[in-house]
Amino acid sequence: MKSSNTIKLSILDIGTIMNGKTASETMQDSISLAKLADDLGYTRYWFAEHHNTPFQVSTSPELMSAHAAANTKNIRVGSGGIMLPNHSPLRVAENFLTLEAMYPGRLDLGIGRAPGTDGLTAYALRRSREAVTSYNFPEQLNEMLGFFSKDFPSDHPYSRIIPFPGITSIPDIYMLGSSNGGVQFAIEKGLGFVFASHLAPHLAIPVLRAYKENSKPSRYASEPKSIFSTILITAETDEEAQYLAGPVELFWARLNTGNLGTTFPTLEEASRHHYTPAEAEARAQNKDKFIIGGINSVKQRLEALAEQAMVDEFMLLEYYTDQAARHKAYRLLASEFLH
Numbered sequence: 001m002k003s004s005n006t007i008k009l010s011i012l013d014i015g016t017i018m019n020g021k022t023a024s025e026t027m028q029d030s031i032s033l034a035k036l037a038d039d040l041g042y043t044r045y046w047f048a049e050h051h052n053t054p055f056q057v058s059t060s061p062e063l064m065s066a067h068a069a070a071n072t073k074n075i076r077v078g079s080g081g082i083m084l085p086n087h088s089p090l091r092v093a094e095n096f097l098t099l100e101a102m103y104p105g106r107l108d109l110g111i112g113r114a115p116g117t118d119g120l121t122a123y124a125l126r127r128s129r130e131a132v133t134s135y136n137f138p139e140q141l142n143e144m145l146g147f148f149s150k151d152f153p154s155d156h157p158y159s160r161i162i163p164f165p166g167i168t169s170i171p172d173i174y175m176l177g178s179s180n181g182g183v184q185f186a187i188e189k190g191l192g193f194v195f196a197s198h199l200a201p202h203l204a205i206p207v208l209r210a211y212k213e214n215s216k217p218s219r220y221a222s223e224p225k226s227i228f229s230t231i232l233i234t235a236e237t238d239e240e241a242q243y244l245a246g247p248v249e250l251f252w253a254r255l256n257t258g259n260l261g262t263t264f265p266t267l268e269e270a271s272r273h274h275y276t277p278a279e280a281e282a283r284a285q286n287k288d289k290f291i292i293g294g295i296n297s298v299k300q301r302l303e304a305l306a307e308q309a310m311v312d313e314f315m316l317l318e319y320y321t322d323q324a325a326r327h328k329a330y331r332l333l334a335s336e337f338l339h
Helices: 023-040 061-070 089-102 119-126 129-133 137-149 181-189 201-214 238-244 246-256 267-272 277-285 295-309 323-337
Strands: 008-013 044-047 076-083 107-112 172-177 192-196 226-235 290-294 313-317
Touching: 008 023, 008 323, 023 044, 023 061, 023 323, 044 061, 044 107, 061 076, 061 089, 076 172, 089 107, 089 137, 119 129, 137 181, 172 181, 181 192, 181 201, 192 201, 201 226, 201 295, 226 238, 226 295, 226 323, 238 246, 238 267, 238 290, 246 267, 246 277, 290 295, 295 313, 295 323
Parallel strands: 008 044, 008 313, 044 076, 076 107, 107 172, 172 192, 192 226, 226 290, 226 313
Antiparallel strands: none
């Protein structure tokens, strides 16, 4: 079992509006947590890309990354991820090279293959039915990496394009995945890799092990860099953690039964909710998507997973509806892993 002293912790923020707060208040909460994570020694703070959701404000990870970087000193910031099908590869390179120039050595670029939204919104983003219905991710990825590494063949028309003048470094680039697909791009291109275990918990360990066993050094990473991403709720005791996890369990049960609603559940709503048979079944099926428990049991669970998945870093996605409990949880984790 891996020692907690060798395990790094990072945070994935999806910008969920809680307890009827405004979008501005939600973003302020994110920056407050980023500052705390910076002070506590967390490795990175990432923002997701989601569109057309009723209570998530994480539509522009580039902008949030810039704001977080401006308000922190050491922690790495970036995207988890940029959904490349929604964007021009050149524009992604320009944005993140700009950020790298502003905050050298602190930028991460996580790349996803999914749209992060529904079909209509994808069309509104891409402005082309062909772009929505066709699959050209490999070409997009090659173009984006070409702009970063400046290694287009001399006869390629893009070889004459300068995405950002005068810069000598690029962000660390990671491929995101929740299946066997994304990891193949990470291995082939020599990129870092992050697996979203909350989307496919049964695949997390074998896919992360396959990445570690097959990856080779590249111009983008001198050694394989793998991260285990999971939903985690912790507190001082198992009982308190289970209470705090009530809203996320109810949210995912509703998500899986097609009854999402327009607001995220509160602690009070979750504690008094009577699950329908369909919701109860979904809740049981979702059990492996979460790590919920007091700090001692969570520590043991993360140490075991790190050994099994051959990783030394976890990226934590959480849904604390109480900001004080949220900060306390990250302090508890830091006291066990980041001392």
